Amino acid sequence: MVGTQKLNRSGFTLIEAMMVVAIIGVIAVIGPRLFTGMYQFFSQSSARTEIQRDLRVALDQMNRTIRQASAATVNVSQDTGQLPYSKISFTTVDGTAVSYKQSGRKLIQVSGTSQKTLVDNVEYLAFTYPQTDINTVVSISFTLQ
Numbered sequence: 001m002v003g004t005q006k007l008n009r010s011g012f013t014l015i016e017a018m019m020v021v022a023i024i025g026v027i028a029v030i031g032p033r034l035f036t037g038m039y040q041f042f043s044q045s046s047a048r049t050e051i052q053r054d055l056r057v058a059l060d061q062m063n064r065t066i067r068q069a070s071a072a073t074v075n076v077s078q079d080t081g082q083l084p085y086s087k088i089s090f091t092t093v094d095g096t097a098v099s100y101k102q103s104g105r106k107l108i109q110v111s112g113t114s115q116k117t118l119v120d121n122v123e124y125l126a127f128t129y130p131q132t133d134i135n136t137v138v139s140i141s142f143t144l145q
């Protein structure tokens with residue numbers, strides 16, 4: 001009867017234990033990389049959202065003010081040490097002198113005697129006329145970082 005008796009063994013085989021160790025090893029190697037990638041994606045998405053929000057606010061402000069400009073007073077120029085076409089100056093229909101300019105890495109609005117920073121981290125700013133024969137349309141190019 002010894003041959004027909006079933007052995008009652010509990011526990012794991014060596015193969016099962018090795019599979020568990022291999023799976024844990026793969027998770028230990030991939031896990032930190034996955035979390036680092038997710039963190040970098042979240043940080044970049046947050047920064048991109050913040051830049052887009054700041055740019056939207058600045059462009060909205062500039063659009064409202066530039067639309068009030070008297071076309072004959074619009075002057076596109078540059079300040080010393082800045083890129084070409086990085087400044088626009090004009091007088092609004094109510095007589096207020098307004099200018100937008102890049103100063104270092106900031107977009108500055110000067111209205112009358114007050115000066116206000118609209119956006120930080122400006123890499124590039126240019127005001128241009130898309131059509132040389134029409135001076136009532138101004139194109140604004142931005143690069144923020």
